[in-house]
Amino acid sequence: MAKKNKVEEITPINEDFSRWYTDVILKTELVDYAPVKGFMVIRAYGYALWENIQKRFDNEFKKTGHKNVYFPLLIPESYLNKEKEHVEGFAPEVAWVTQGGDTQLAERLCIRPTSETIICSMYAKWLSSYRDLPYLFNQWCNVVRWEKTTRPFLRTSEFLWQEGHTLHETFEEAQKETMRMIGIYRDVCEKYLAIPVVSGQKSEKEKFAGAHATYTIEALMHDGQALQSGTSHNLSDHFAKAFEMKFLGRDNTEQYAFSTSWGVSTRLIGGIIMVHGDDNGLKLPPYIAPTQAVIIPIAQHKEGVLDKAYELYDSLKEQFRMEIDASDMNSPGWKFNQYEMKGVPVRIELGPKDIEKGQCVLVRRDNGEKIYVDLDEVSIQLENLMDSIQQSMYDNALADRESKTSVAKDMDEFKKNLAENPGFIKAMWCGSEDCEDKIKEDTGATLRCVPFAQEDLGSDRCVCCGQKAEKMAYFARAY
């Protein structure tokens, strides 16, 4: 358990948020930069976090009948070209393989930016009857999108994600699936990542290339910028028609299937960092933290301290993701700071004075509260603490989001809000792309979504053009 961490200062979060973010991800050893621009190495601590996130989502996918599969990394160019909107959307950021060994390929191959095309082409091959449906498959993989500006987790040229791809007999069924999955995304984010999200529909302009409709969950970061955190697409029969996904229906006629796709990525890690983090570094939700509690022995050279510490560790390690830092080279104070920086939800201090009293000290990362607990009650107290920290992190994130959410009835108010209190702006929208464009041009804010939960803002006029508007939308600057 050698500690190699360089414990150094982190730029204060409100002084320079970007630098704070970079400092945190590097110093907590979540990631490091790879030699190729836009690529990152996910280090052990970062990957452990990703695995815990994966488990939570994967569990929900399985519960709803989805099975995991794996499709290849490389896709022939001709496949990509089959769906017009899709190829136009992705072509600018596709990476190509043109050579194998020293042989030039007859057809160049794209490194998947997403897998609709290859998956649909295989579905087309397998599908013959309505009895085969639905297809409910998911894959965990990497994708490559050649991005111009990159930031670890938030936008990298390669990232890890899951992509669900389902096939249905009817449009209605596909729509139901699309909504079900965006609901799962919302629930997992809120329950396990402690990130409150706004869920709703993307505008035509912002929807997925080739989709009939895109639904999204949007989270708000500490700096008031929004982060698109997961999307679910109803692809209708667009890909079915492009890839000949046909089956013989109940009425003995040939019909096109209806498909959906949905994904969340390692970008969520960026969200966790930027929603919960503070001046001391990371603050990880207990339900997904790689280490839920760390035991730090105090005056560990003294008779019996280490024995007692390990005894405690052994008694908890089955129930919690535990760590014990009995390294001799750093002082307890150093360790306190170290594990706070790494966002470990609970620190357990155990020293000679505690042992005398048969107790230990639990210290919460989220609010610094110290709790003195009898040694034989640690397990149950820790269990409660996990729930209470999780809940309180969610509550705080929600309160923070609400404090950064405002209503605008006209553009003056819109700009004023964005300048004075950056965050979500709720406003009426007439539905035109012109207004969407104009708002973006004038303010830098984009339409994040038309939320499922519509509200009465006391106006029925578009915030931009003043025409009659029926939809309430969320706007924000976004990552």
Next chain:
RNA sequence: CGGGAUGUGGCUCAGCUUGGUAGAGCGCUUGGUUCGGGACCAAGAGGCCGGAGGUUCAAAUCCUCUCAUUCCGACCA
């Protein structure tokens, strides 16, 4: 992809203007003393200065190209 900044032991940086054989602090190793919020003493190890080319007797330093990071815009999960 445009504009700015940066790149020197593991980390943070000095040295560059005015070319002349590479510096500090932290970290690391070993030994000892410490230990309830970033301990201390002593002795050590470690760098052809992002990469390539050029100018020069001589380049971390000057010139050209290139790669990467970062910030600001345009583009996208």
